[in-house]
Amino acid sequence: AQSVTQLGSHVSVSEGALVLLRCNYSSSVPPYLFWYVQYPNQGLQLLLKYTSAATLVKGINGFEAEFKKSETSFHLTKPSAHMSDAAEYFCAVRVTSGNTPLVFGKGTRLSVIA
């Protein structure tokens, strides 16, 4: 069965600093990988997804993630944090075959300090 592990339940960065949110996956078959963001009092919103095309995936709001099969990782990065990036971020995996649901990680809360 597939799973994801997000390292760090809470990450705090200064405004303008690099954002790095870590996600490692486990899957016996090629996965689809996703990052979702949840702003306060809102639903989860898709940031970006990897579906076996380019390994470096660019998403909304300046975020990107790189699929590294050798490291089973899909870390989310942004070169320069903005106050508006403060939110909960979820990594998720789904296998590419069959009608299987998304499996989410526990989430990482990002705080941005002025």
Place this chain on the structure above:
Amino acid sequence: EPEVTQTPSHQVTQMGQEVILRCVPISNHLYFYWYRQILGQKVEFLVSFYNNEISEKSEIFDDQFSVERPDGSNFTLKIRSTKLEDSAMYFCASSEDQGTNEKLFFGSGTQLSVL
């Protein structure tokens, strides 16, 4: 942008009572989902629904749970006899497609508190 709407935003109920959580998916979407998140834990899959039937369900989705699309627009989750451990944030989601083009749109959730 179109959105998934969920009502109510908060629901408080007594243990043993029935609750119905309501969702209006995006109108041209075909795949519907319920997820939940217990405080401090992972977002967990409950059930997926396509073509008026359940296509996948998790171990959590036992006989106490049911889903329905009664009128072609609403998508409801019913818990027949709530337990304390059902307290969680419940998210509805919908998508137009699956596979490579899949993009789930989530509602803002219903916080269920079972007392």
